[in-house]
Amino acid sequence: MRTPFHFDELDLYVWEGKADVLDRIARCMASFDVEVIRADGIPQPQERLKGRVGVAIISVTVIDGGGLSMASEVLQGMPVIWVAAANRDRDTRLYPAEYQHILPFDFTGAELRTLVTKLVQQLRAHDATPDRPDVLVANSECMQSLLSEVTAFADCDHNVLVHGDTGVGKERIAQQLHVGHSLYGKGPFVPVNCGAIPDGLFESHFFGHAKGSFTGAVHAHRGYFEQATGGTLFLDEIGDLPRYQQVKLLRVLEDNVVTRLGSTVPIKLDFRLVAATNCDLRELVQSGDFRADLFYRLAVIELQVPSLEARGAVDKIAIFKAVMASVMGEAHRESLHDLPYWLTDAIADMYFPGNVRQLRNLAERVGVIVRQMGAWDQTLIERALALARRMSPAPGSAPADTEPGEPASRRNWDATERNRIISALETKEWRRLETAQFLGISRKVLWEKMRKYQITNGEPGIPQPD
Numbered sequence: 001m002r003t004p005f006h007f008d009e010l011d012l013y014v015w016e017g018k019a020d021v022l023d024r025i026a027r028c029m030a031s032f033d034v035e036v037i038r039a040d041g042i043p044q045p046q047e048r049l050k051g052r053v054g055v056a057i058i059s060v061t062v063i064d065g066g067g068l069s070m071a072s073e074v075l076q077g078m079p080v081i082w083v084a085a086a087n088r089d090r091d092t093r094l095y096p097a098e099y100q101h102i103l104p105f106d107f108t109g110a111e112l113r114t115l116v117t118k119l120v121q122q123l124r125a126h127d128a129t130p131d132r133p134d135v136l137v138a139n140s141e142c143m144q145s146l147l148s149e150v151t152a153f154a155d156c157d158h159n160v161l162v163h164g165d166t167g168v169g170k171e172r173i174a175q176q177l178h179v180g181h182s183l184y185g186k187g188p189f190v191p192v193n194c195g196a197i198p199d200g201l202f203e204s205h206f207f208g209h210a211k212g213s214f215t216g217a218v219h220a221h222r223g224y225f226e227q228a229t230g231g232t233l234f235l236d237e238i239g240d241l242p243r244y245q246q247v248k249l250l251r252v253l254e255d256n257v258v259t260r261l262g263s264t265v266p267i268k269l270d271f272r273l274v275a276a277t278n279c280d281l282r283e284l285v286q287s288g289d290f291r292a293d294l295f296y297r298l299a300v301i302e303l304q305v306p307s308l309e310a311r312g313a314v315d316k317i318a319i320f321k322a323v324m325a326s327v328m329g330e331a332h333r334e335s336l337h338d339l340p341y342w343l344t345d346a347i348a349d350m351y352f353p354g355n356v357r358q359l360r361n362l363a364e365r366v367g368v369i370v371r372q373m374g375a376w377d378q379t380l381i382e383r384a385l386a387l388a389r390r391m392s393p394a395p396g397s398a399p400a401d402t403e404p405g406e407p408a409s410r411r412n413w414d415a416t417e418r419n420r421i422i423s424a425l426e427t428k429e430w431r432r433l434e435t436a437q438f439l440g441i442s443r444k445v446l447w448e449k450m451r452k453y454q455i456t457n458g459e460p461g462i463p464q465p466d
């Protein structure tokens, strides 16, 4: 989370063109401790703007000198106050529709200050809302290595494709890539669910539309591409995009410009693109359901978010604790240091096909129980666990031998868990107590699992309890 800023950290950048408004602005703002900077004259405004909190004031007269495109290049999501003749009809062919805050040339000091204060408050509110309401748990080795990839690739402009099952945290990883970008990270993060774009509305959603371009288009509307200017566009469930929409998307990404419906003015695009998929896009390319050219454009860098099972009990328990802590509040935080063993064992043993999302749901429920009852009420918690298990029976409750009708995900899960246990045992040189602690489960459960998966230390026979 960025630290909140004070009013005296605010810079006002003024592009005055031929309007002569800079001195007046400086006078009106004299009682506020802000810096008023003539932006027309800065040779390298990009450098200057980096990392600063600012509001731009642009006079309509910059259009004549071609200064508008220069200005929009360096704004990077900064709010803009547009100074234009009063009552002038807004003309989106002349300037971008997001310049919604308008001051007349004969603005009064009070009008200017009210508007600047409002924009600063909006910026503050935006800053006070954490980008991520809670921690990103990544204790397991596979998550650690994913996070180091994320750190390595965050601050580059290449497109990223994030793979992973539903609920594993693909969007969280995309946000992580966003905040890690030195430039686009300061702009907006615009998530778009590609599976939820109604037929026929692709253009209006992605390209936006001009006012009156079709019945019902009462206001001009910026499409997703424009909304993401200076930030990150996150295309979720990209595999759900029908083929005819894939062509349109590809064309925009190639041309890097977009034209709103009902308009002829091309708008230059500038954002970082991250896409995510829970289906195997390569397979979709093979079967002809996904365009190969679009795939290669999206998948310059590929990241794979591991399933919750692959992360193992270390992450399951840590996520469980983190979510419970956020539900129960500070007062109860202490009691979370030692979750009862029966609870950690149960969580470690449960299979969550819905991944982190499903585990979070269970943790919230248990958090509410503990907060309301003021204790680890085993009966109520067991009931919550049983409900969750009904959604996803634990592998322990199924026969060890896989049956023909058994879903592939279960067999994969068993194989993954077996490997995870073996590698933990090897790490701890087959010391069971340390391995159990490492995995966040009790010795008894470890022993049961070793028996179930017939894991022995190279010696024949069924493992015995130690």
Ligand SMILES: Nc1ncnc2c1ncn2[C@@H]1O[C@H](COP(=O)(O)OP(=O)(O)O)[C@@H](O)[C@H]1O
Pocket: 135, 136, 137, 138, 164, 165, 166, 167, 168, 169, 170, 171, 172, 173, 319, 356, 357, 360
């Ligand atoms: N590593 C993590 N630590 C804590 N919470 C996480 C983590 N990864 C995901 N979550 C949470 O799990 C839920 C699902 O994550 P999301 O990114 O929406 O998954 P996906 O996009 O893969 O379906 C969200 O509530 C998210 O905050």
Ligand SMILES: [Mg+2]
Pocket: 167, 170, 171, 236
């Ligand atoms: Mg998602």
